[in-house]
Each structure stands twice: as structure tokens, then as C-alpha cells.
Amino acid sequence: MRLLRLSVMLSAPLLLWWVVSVLAQEVWDTAGATEVNTELNLPELIDKGRYLAIAGDCEACHTAPGGKLFAGGRAMEIPRLGTLYSSNITPDINVGIGGWSLREFDRALRRGIGKMGRNLYPAMPYEAYAKITDEDMRALYAYFLFGVQPVHDAVPANRIPKPLSARWPLKVWNWLFVDSEVYQPRPDQSDEWNRGAYLVQGLAHCGECHTPRGIAFQEKAYDETGRGFLSGGPVLDGWEAYNITPDPVSGIGKWSREQLTQYLETGHVNRLAQAGGPMAEAIENSLSKMRGSDIAAMVTYLRDIPPVAGEARAPRHQRGQPASEVIIKRGNPIAVDTHPADATKTSDGARLYLGMCASCHGVDGTGTPDGYYPSLVNNSTVGAESDHNLRQAVLYGVRRTVDGHKKMMPGFANQLSEQQYEKLVNYLRRTFAAPPGK
Numbered sequence: 001m002r003l004l005r006l007s008v009m010l011s012a013p014l015l016l017w018w019v020v021s022v023l024a025q026e027v028w029d030t031a032g033a034t035e036v037n038t039e040l041n042l043p044e045l046i047d048k049g050r051y052l053a054i055a056g057d058c059e060a061c062h063t064a065p066g067g068k069l070f071a072g073g074r075a076m077e078i079p080r081l082g083t084l085y086s087s088n089i090t091p092d093i094n095v096g097i098g099g100w101s102l103r104e105f106d107r108a109l110r111r112g113i114g115k116m117g118r119n120l121y122p123a124m125p126y127e128a129y130a131k132i133t134d135e136d137m138r139a140l141y142a143y144f145l146f147g148v149q150p151v152h153d154a155v156p157a158n159r160i161p162k163p164l165s166a167r168w169p170l171k172v173w174n175w176l177f178v179d180s181e182v183y184q185p186r187p188d189q190s191d192e193w194n195r196g197a198y199l200v201q202g203l204a205h206c207g208e209c210h211t212p213r214g215i216a217f218q219e220k221a222y223d224e225t226g227r228g229f230l231s232g233g234p235v236l237d238g239w240e241a242y243n244i245t246p247d248p249v250s251g252i253g254k255w256s257r258e259q260l261t262q263y264l265e266t267g268h269v270n271r272l273a274q275a276g277g278p279m280a281e282a283i284e285n286s287l288s289k290m291r292g293s294d295i296a297a298m299v300t301y302l303r304d305i306p307p308v309a310g311e312a313r314a315p316r317h318q319r320g321q322p323a324s325e326v327i328i329k330r331g332n333p334i335a336v337d338t339h340p341a342d343a344t345k346t347s348d349g350a351r352l353y354l355g356m357c358a359s360c361h362g363v364d365g366t367g368t369p370d371g372y373y374p375s376l377v378n379n380s381t382v383g384a385e386s387d388h389n390l391r392q393a394v395l396y397g398v399r400r401t402v403d404g405h406k407k408m409m410p411g412f413a414n415q416l417s418e419q420q421y422e423k424l425v426n427y428l429r430r431t432f433a434a435p436p437g438k
């Protein structure tokens, strides 16, 4: 008897706790659900939002490799902090943004305040999205809440060690450094120019990668009136986003309108530049799917922002010579040179080039006549001031699918010893990045 009484006494609080928590969950869920702005569940608005989500490239960060659309969980290494996982932004009520009101959604996008009022890391580009108009925000909301398939998969917990994982310092950071608000059209500019500015500064968040960072890793400028806007970003994940201001030497001032349009739409302009790494992703998911008129508007704006000069003395796409010393090595056995296990068999870069690259980029490096395999002479990635992107391309290759057409260069990380890699890069720079006239 006593035993029974004891067990009831012990289990009563447990039972009570269980009932309360179930009720609380219920209240919480329905409270959330009643806040949903169902009046925005309109087909035209959802369609508009779908396009804006493409322009904003939400997919790039919110879809893990091979994962479900917008289910998050993509790992992002943040230097000196740890690993952050992007959120599930499908309308799942438990693990996604189901139940969110327009106000909460807006707050996350434009102010960087997420679930339960927590501050979001600026890996979510809210400084750029702050430019989005109310009208476009409603369309994005309609799409994410009513046009996206809910996915029930929770994302892994962040791996950020204790004191650093506190989010309040982000409030201070925002207060000190973020100075960005809804885009104000400039009356002295055309509608096209303003549309381009709106997209470049806002949804397309070009500055996230292409604008230099300040002491606290904040973007130094959020529009063309700030110094250094789009004049070249930091190295992120091994890739560097170049100066894309109209400076004729350090930027893209010598590119024609047509070349810039073709690059943004396809990622490929032979004898100029190709897009690898994160730029290939931006083109694949976003830019190649945007309307011609929006690309044209961005091109108009980009060609009109203040040029910013840098260190370069010749444009990166106007460097290099066709290789000549490679020809005579043709026919010699090269297997020994490319044997990964035997690093002592050093070889010179030209032979490595001949063995690993020439089959596509041509014996002299000028690519195929139709330009499908691009020239490495007059190639912005090879001729750039720094060799970060060239190294990334050699190690990890290039992958890009545009309009169903796949472009692929294999990576060579597993086939080169450290020494061979250095010799090859050295050779590529000496030959295909030589200043003009040398």
C-alpha cells in the first residue's frame, strides 16, 4: 500500500509536467499558426516570390549538397568561430518556419533576427536583404509559407564552442557596423539603373563576396556611395571574388556590355573569364535563371558605379603568352612525372602541364578553337594578382550546369604531390600570367 502511495506521489508531478507540456506545445503551435498571414496565400504573389527567391539565391545556402530544397543543414565554416548550419526555411511547423508571421519573416530577412528573437549570424546576408522593399517581402513570404514543400528534417546543432556561441555580441556588431535600409531609388538615375542597383545591393547580394571587409569583418560599403563598394572581397573558402568596379586595370572596365551579360548568364566568356567555385554556384542557381531585363539592369548599374583602382598593373584578362617550350616535350614519356607516390621524381611544370591540362586547354594553352575548353592565355583566373582561384581550380576543378548544359573540369588534388603542384602553378603563372609584352 505504502509502495503504491509512494509511486503515485512520485509520478504525479511527472504526469502533471507531461500534461502541461503537451498543452503548452499545443498553445504554442496554434498561437504560431494563427499568426500566419494567410491573406497572402495568393497564386500571383507566390509566383512572384518564387522568382525573387531565385534572385536572392536562398537555395545556395539553405539547401545542403544532395539535400532537400530549402531544408537547410548546409555546413559553413566560420573562421575562428566554428561550424554553423543554415536553417530549415521550409514551412514545417516544428523545424522550419511554418507558423511564422510576415513580421517575423521580415525581421529575419531585413534585421537578422530569427526564431525566438535570437540574432542570426551575418552568414545570413541580412545586411543586403535589408534593401528589399515591403512589396517584395510580402511575395517572398507568400512563396516560402505557401509555395514551398515542408520538410520535417531538423538541421544539426551548430559546432561553436561555449563563450563564442553567445549571440548577444551580434546585437552590438549590428549596432556598430550595419547601416543598411530599404533601397531608395535615385531620382537622378533611370528606372533601369535603379532596378539594377536594387538587385545588386539587395537580393543578389554581390557585395557579400565582392566588397572588402573592415576590422570586424563587416562589409565596408553597402552601395556605390560608400568607398570600396565591390572592389574585391576577402578570400572565402579559398576563393577570392575580384574587383568588379569599372576600373580598366583592376576591375572590369575593359569588358564590353555583351561580355558582362554573357558572363552573368552563362559563366563563360572565352579569352576573358570563366566562373568556378561560389561564382559558378551563383550563376547556376540564380543569375542564369533571371530575366534578361534584370541582368541588363544589373549590367547597366555595374558599369556605372565608381571605379576603384587596386594594385594590378595590367588587367588580369590581358596577360600571358601561348606556351612554346611545351611543344618540344611532346611525345616524351611523362608517366613518371605524374606519379603521385613518388614525389622525389621532380618534374618541371611544363611537363605536368602537358600531361594533365593540354588535352583540354591545348598544347600551347590557348584552348580549343571553339572556346569550349577555354584559353588559359588572357584568362582572368590565371592572370589575377593572387593565385587563390587558380589553385582552387587546379585542386578541385570547375563544375557548372547552366540550362541543362554541364561544364566540368576535374580536380587534380589527388594526382599531384605537393612539389608537383607548386611546380605546375609556378609554370602556369610564369607562362600564362606574364605581363603583356613580355
Ligand code: HEC
Binding pocket: 052, 053, 056, 057, 058, 059, 060, 061, 062, 076, 084, 085, 086, 087, 088, 089, 096, 097, 105, 108, 109, 113, 114, 115, 119, 120, 121, 122, 123, 124, 125, 140, 144
Ligand atoms: C550566404 C548564405 C545565405 C543565403 C544566400 C541566405 N541565407 Fe538565410 N540563413 C543563412 C544562415 C547561415 C542562417 C542561420 C544563421 C544562424 O543560425 O545564426 C540563415 C537563417 C535564415 C532564417 C532564420 C531561420 C530561423 O530559424 O531563425 C530565415 C527565415 C532565412 N535564413 C531565410 C532566407 C531567405 C528567404 C533567403 C533568400 C532570400 C536566404 N535566407 C538566403 C544563410 C543564408
Ligand code: HEC
Binding pocket: 200, 204, 205, 206, 207, 208, 209, 210, 239, 240, 241, 242, 244, 252, 263, 264, 272, 273, 274, 275, 276, 277, 278, 279, 280, 282, 287, 298, 302, 316, 380, 381, 389
Ligand atoms: C558567393 C560569393 C559570390 C557572390 C554572391 C557573387 N560573386 Fe561574383 N565572383 C565570386 C568569385 C569567387 C569569383 C571568381 C570566380 C573564378 O575565378 O572562377 C567571382 C567572379 C565574378 C566576375 C568575374 C570577374 C573576373 O574578372 O573574372 C564577375 C563579373 C562577377 N563575379 C560578378 C558578380 C555579380 C554581378 C554578382 C551579384 C549578382 C556576384 N558576382 C555575386 C564570388 C561571388
Ligand code: HEC
Binding pocket: 267, 268, 273, 274, 275, 276, 277, 353, 356, 357, 358, 359, 360, 361, 372, 373, 374, 376, 379, 381, 382, 389, 390, 393, 394, 398, 407, 408, 409, 410, 412, 428
Ligand atoms: C577534361 C578537360 C579539362 C582538363 C584536363 C583541364 N581542364 Fe581546366 N577547364 C576545363 C573546363 C571545361 C573549364 C571550365 C570552362 C568554362 O567555365 O566554361 C576549365 C576551366 C579552367 C580554368 C578557369 C577556372 C576559373 O574558375 O576561372 C583554369 C584556370 C583551368 N581550367 C586550368 C586548368 C589546368 C591548370 C589544368 C591542368 C592541371 C586543367 N585546367 C585541366 C576543362 C579541363
